[in-house]
Amino acid sequence: xxxVVWTHYEPYVPPVLGPPSEMTARxxxxxxxxxxxSKSSRIGMLEAFAAINCAPFGxxxxxxxxxxxxxxxxxxxxxxxxxxxxxxWYSVVFDTGLWVGDLIIGENPKLNWxxxxxxxxxxxxxxxxxxGYESDPxxxxxxxxxxxxxxxxGIAGRxxxxxxxxxxVVTSAAD
Numbered sequence: 001x002x003x004v005v006w007t008h009y010e011p012y013v014p015p016v017l018g019p020p021s022e023m024t025a026r027x028x029x030x031x032x033x034x035x036x037x038s039k040s041s042r043i044g045m046l047e048a049f050a051a052i053n054c055a056p057f058g059x060x061x062x063x064x065x066x067x068x069x070x071x072x073x074x075x076x077x078x079x080x081x082x083x084x085x086x087x088x089w090y091s092v093v094f095d096t097g098l099w100v101g102d103l104i105i106g107e108n109p110k111l112n113w114x115x116x117x118x119x120x121x122x123x124x125x126x127x128x129x130x131x132g133y134e135s136d137p138x139x140x141x142x143x144x145x146x147x148x149x150x151x152x153x154g155i156a157g158r159x160x161x162x163x164x165x166x167x168x169v170v171t172s173a174a175d
Contacts, residue, residue: 011091020126028126032115046095061166068164072154097144107173
């Protein structure tokens with residue numbers, strides 16, 4: 001692990017705090033719209049963060065996976081709750097999820113961002129997800145949850161695949 005440089009990285013502050021599953025439908029819509037409206041600036045923030053930390057960043061498989069390995073190697077736990085990520089890392093996970101979602105759509109332009117509806121029991125209820133699969137219109141993938149799981153593997157010291165993100169992108173883009 002190297003020393004992560006946080007200079008100029010501004011953490012994402014959502015308009016509504018708390019788990020999406022506990023938000024009202026109106027709050028969830030507001031949070032979703034803000035996430036989509038800030039998506040390109042958040043991905044730009046992530047790209048600048050990667051550059052200042054000499055982490056790979058690009059749309060090719062090698063860069064995507066290089067960033068994924070960098071994330072796993074550098075993510076830090078909360079000093080008081082070691083099973084949680086340190087605060088700023090949740091923002092990095094959010095930004096990375098937006099980037100990964102856009103990579104998925106880049107691989108399959110029929111797909112799109114949407115707010116996950118359905119019941120409260122859905123694991124991604126009221127979160128931004130990728131949908132639009134012709135084979136099953138109800139199916140969606142949740143890049144944010146995938147990246148969060150990857151980051152938690154990092155703080156737990158568990159190994160990741162050689163392709164920690166790109167394989168997910170390509171698999172998720174398939175219909």
